[in-house]
Amino acid sequence: MEDATESPAIHPAIAPLSYLLGTWRGRGEGGFPTINSFSYVEQLHFSHSGKPFMAYTQKTWKLNSGEPMHAESGFWRPKPDGTIEVVISQSTGLVEVQKGTYSAEEKVIKLQSELVGNASKVREITRVFKLVDEELFYEVQMATNLTSLQPHLKASLQRI
Numbered sequence: 001m002e003d004a005t006e007s008p009a010i011h012p013a014i015a016p017l018s019y020l021l022g023t024w025r026g027r028g029e030g031g032f033p034t035i036n037s038f039s040y041v042e043q044l045h046f047s048h049s050g051k052p053f054m055a056y057t058q059k060t061w062k063l064n065s066g067e068p069m070h071a072e073s074g075f076w077r078p079k080p081d082g083t084i085e086v087v088i089s090q091s092t093g094l095v096e097v098q099k100g101t102y103s104a105e106e107k108v109i110k111l112q113s114e115l116v117g118n119a120s121k122v123r124e125i126t127r128v129f130k131l132v133d134e135e136l137f138y139e140v141q142m143a144t145n146l147t148s149l150q151p152h153l154k155a156s157l158q159r160i
């Protein structure tokens with residue numbers, strides 16, 4: 001079925017985060033105490049349908065070869081009180097329920113996993129997003145069965 005509305009009005013609940021809407025592309029660096037570090041290219045897309053959530057998709061590629069790497073998608077559900085809930089399903093099969101807060105003024109979003117499911121090693125995931133001078137930065141940390149919370153990913157993206 002076609003969309004009933006081509007350009008729906010932004011729902012008030014997502015207005016504080018509407019600066020994310022659109023497509024972002026950039027580079028990231030990954031690492032963890034137990035793995036070799038790596039570089040990647042990433043594309044993020046945020047869209048909305050007029051409902052109180054944003055749809056999110058992410059794809060990554062190896063920096064040098066362009067070979068596809070990790071991908072994930074989900075829904076971002078900001079609330080008027082400054083809290084936010086994000087659900088993400090990863091290409092590895094892992095699922096996350098993230099809870100956190102956002103600041104519309106500082107353009108910072110902080111997420112802490114409430115649930116990590118279907119994961120063999122991962123126990124906890126944190127994600128922080130920040131917009132600085134039109135550039136979107138994020139950091140992902142994780143804890144595994146063997147390692148406490150440590151950085152896994154860091155990237156900066158520009159709107160395309």
Ligand code: HEM
Binds near residue numbers: 122
């Ligand atoms: C390794 C989880 C996102 C690329 C790992 C490991 C885990 C993991 C548990 C194994 C660590 C170990 O063996 O001690 C996650 C989670 C992610 C995520 C929870 C998102 C929240 C990504 C993304 C990329 C990526 C976006 C690529 C851009 C890799 C690579 C390795 C790795 C290349 C090393 C694999 C190896 O050497 O065997 N990740 N990852 N990960 N991850 Fe991620």
